Amino acid sequence: MSDSQLNIAIRHTLHTAQGILPMEVSFSLEKAAIMALTGHSGAGKTTLLKQIAGLLMPEEGNIKTENSAWLDTQNQISLPPQQRNIGFVFQDYALFPNMTVAENLTFALPKGGDRTIIKELLEATGLENLSGRKPDQLSGGQQQRVALARALVRKPELLLLDEPFSAVDPDMRYQLQELILKFHKLFQFTAIIVTHETSEIFRLADQVGIMENGKLPQFGPPAQVYLNINQPEKDLYIHGEIINYTKTADCIFANALIDNKIRLVKLPLGMEENILAGKKFTLSLSLRSPEILWLS
Numbered sequence: 001m002s003d004s005q006l007n008i009a010i011r012h013t014l015h016t017a018q019g020i021l022p023m024e025v026s027f028s029l030e031k032a033a034i035m036a037l038t039g040h041s042g043a044g045k046t047t048l049l050k051q052i053a054g055l056l057m058p059e060e061g062n063i064k065t066e067n068s069a070w071l072d073t074q075n076q077i078s079l080p081p082q083q084r085n086i087g088f089v090f091q092d093y094a095l096f097p098n099m100t101v102a103e104n105l106t107f108a109l110p111k112g113g114d115r116t117i118i119k120e121l122l123e124a125t126g127l128e129n130l131s132g133r134k135p136d137q138l139s140g141g142q143q144q145r146v147a148l149a150r151a152l153v154r155k156p157e158l159l160l161l162d163e164p165f166s167a168v169d170p171d172m173r174y175q176l177q178e179l180i181l182k183f184h185k186l187f188q189f190t191a192i193i194v195t196h197e198t199s200e201i202f203r204l205a206d207q208v209g210i211m212e213n214g215k216l217p218q219f220g221p222p223a224q225v226y227l228n229i230n231q232p233e234k235d236l237y238i239h240g241e242i243i244n245y246t247k248t249a250d251c252i253f254a255n256a257l258i259d260n261k262i263r264l265v266k267l268p269l270g271m272e273e274n275i276l277a278g279k280k281f282t283l284s285l286s287l288r289s290p291e292i293l294w295l296s
Ligand SMILES: Nc1ncnc2c1ncn2[C@@H]1O[C@H](COP(=O)(O)OP(=O)(O)OP(=O)(O)O)[C@@H](O)[C@H]1O
Pocket: 013, 014, 015, 016, 017, 039, 040, 041, 042, 043, 044, 045, 046, 047, 048, 056
């Protein structure tokens, strides 16, 4: 086994409206990587998340983390969901309606667990003042913040998010993405997020997997995957701030602060006056003619 934190190999038979579809997926993720999982409806994304969480048993496969085997069908190993160190966030919040925000979080804490995590999560989500409210007294975005906080109470090593922001407006979506990045920095979990939004994939993910008919034919860093696939895509606009840059004979390499991460960006010559250190910028990453390449 490689030194990846998460190794997944699964075979299953999907029963679709069109008939039987063999599912075959394998990939590895480094510790603390964020993977986006995307692809057409019915491709098998939710099924895969359920198999990883232990909510659905695949016919054959292995799921191994750094320290344990969650699934090894050959050796009849399949840990129940509560023994896999996982947090799960669904599209529809799935909060307990009869419990307050604080109670929803406390419910997720193991018996005798340290309650300081609850305070920490309420603070980080800005929900302290709402901690006594029940879910029906919260907006969709606030409910999703509670769902995210609740998924992190046990400090999971893997966070699974199934289209978590599809029911909120674009502004709230942006804020929730910020919150994921903030939590990721704090807790360093590995994450798999199902999303259909290309900008979200570029904003959050180190790796993207595109699922098609139960398979994962495309997997890799977003820039690599999207620049390789032969399909027209809309341009992306990325906001950032240049920290410094180096000029070579045929291009410019710039370190830029983009969404709280330092990224190396390769730019064409002739952009010098646009990329002075400290200057805020918007890069247009054209996926059709990639003259500006996102490198890391
Ligand atoms: N337990 C199961 N066993 C076999 N097949 C299943 C099972 N659950 C769902 N399926 C089928 O597998 C296919 C993939 O479903 P899934 O919900 O994983 O797709 P998806 O990629 O998440 O789609 P969407 O983007 O619409 O949520 C569907 O045709 C579904 O009917």
